[in-house]
Amino acid sequence: MYDVAIIGLGAAGYTAAIYTARYKLSTLIVGEDEGGMGVTAAEVGNWPGAIDIKGPDLMESFKKHATNFDNVTRKQARVEKVSKGDKAYFQITYQNGETDEAKTLIFATGSDKRHLGVPGEDKLSGKGVTYCATCDAFFYKGKDVAVLGGGDSAVEGAAIAAQVANKVYLIHRRKEFRAEPFWVDEVKKKDNVEYVLERRVVEILGDDKVSGVKLDKEFNGSDTINVDGVFIEIGSIPSTSLAEMLGCKIDDRKHLKVGEDMQTSVKGVFAAGDVSSGSNYFAQFATAAGEGSVAANSVFNYLQGDGGSEGYLSEG
């Protein structure tokens, strides 16, 4: 029985664990994907104090920090189910059938990349279709690729891909990008990026591997562009399914609805990071860390009221 179980091995989860560890709470942190979305950032640039750090290195430092405490147990496992057990405690069930119990939960489950939903996409997933340009660009050295989207991950992805690929088509359905101007400028510096704006990809072409994309409107006299890789970076969907099993409410934007204290609609269940409605939906390392710390503080206060914590000096 842990004081708190944190689900998610990303920036929010590890920060929460650092805090609950310092609150002397017995802490379980568990998740499937080490480093969460953080590891997909090739160059971070906006983690304060770190002018030049890569996402995987930053997340490794978070992990080392959290697991440096004796009262933190880290497991890398897929959680299949979360339920309310006896005595109002929570039970976590893993894919292999094993279980853990905790008095409180923090969902730091992040989000999953959004799919395009066009013919060819599922069939060619892993065969040229990928959802992380910065992770996979390296495999397309000297080749032609398409990056789809107009936000941070698309524009950063195009800039990174342009360093190795022969040619990058940045395909976006609008004529303006939502991305951070820093990355928009980085892309503008590359002479091998072609902007394909106000176009949608309606099909991904190829039999056993990607050969191109089909557009809804002609571009340079053709409705197809030949590429070897398609990086789909059109946003993400909060990973709320486990929390929904407990009845946690979801808001209009599909995030877990939390109060100022990061508590969900279910007592004793908290959320932090990209999955939550906090920080004005601004999904950053900095906001994930801030929310993780607040969630941990709220868990601590909750357990104090509950008499659930230990190791706290109550008299001099």
Place this chain on the structure above:
Amino acid sequence: MYDVAIIGLGAAGYTAAIYTARYKLSTLIVGEDEGGMGVTAAEVGNWPGAIDIKGPDLMESFKKHATNFDNVTRKQARVEKVSKGDKAYFQITYQNGETDEAKTLIFATGSDKRHLGVPGEDKLSGKGVTYCATCDAFFYKGKDVAVLGGGDSAVEGAAIAAQVANKVYLIHRRKEFRAEPFWVDEVKKKDNVEYVLERRVVEILGDDKVSGVKLDKEFNGSDTINVDGVFIEIGSIPSTSLAEMLGCKIDDRKHLKVGEDMQTSVKGVFAAGDVSSGSNYFAQFATAAGEGSVAANSVFNYLQGDGGSEGYLSEG
């Protein structure tokens, strides 16, 4: 004329500057106290990824990061007045009479240490009375000191002071501490800390330097304790006076009231860090950074709508 002026040289201010810099906004960051409250943390411990870092070093890394951008101007100066200038822009007036103008403002002004309000306090301030135990403990090597308070800064302060002082009296009006259990445990490990609980200091004794404190109730048979230094760590008050000149609303807890986007009650004026009502009032490096990033993002969005930003790719 800057796109944004950030007031405050602490964690929230520098994070906001890193973000506005990356948004390609011309950014002024100005304040009196380099590093803000962050420099008072002897050992940080809870900044994710940094197992072992001192507050001044962490804040130095924030400053280096923010001032690494060409479009960030940093000034160390006392802001005396903030007003609404022509064309709905904001004007900042410094102590020396010079001024700057900006289209938007971010108040990252932090907080000031709370005073005890007892006889002897003002007279002996700087003569043994100090408001930062971790900053000044070093000067009391081999001496006896009193630390007043029960929160993080008091208990951390007592632990740090105990490393150098002969004896530390930790005087707290309640019988339980509010501090992080990590620091409570650290204090418990020291054999030269004496707990003086459920006692208030009613007077600070001494003529031209501190000689002791007088208690409201006897402790070990006496209502005075002889000490050479008194570290008052009884909390802080948000530094809202500049923002109040613009009419920004203050909430019940004396913080600048902000929405999810960190905008105050005045359009174009944002707040972040300890001065704001954000992050459930949890004043940490992590929350200051999170709020700074959200405030910067909101400034960017505000200027976009306003047509105020530049350097943003609007067509491919």
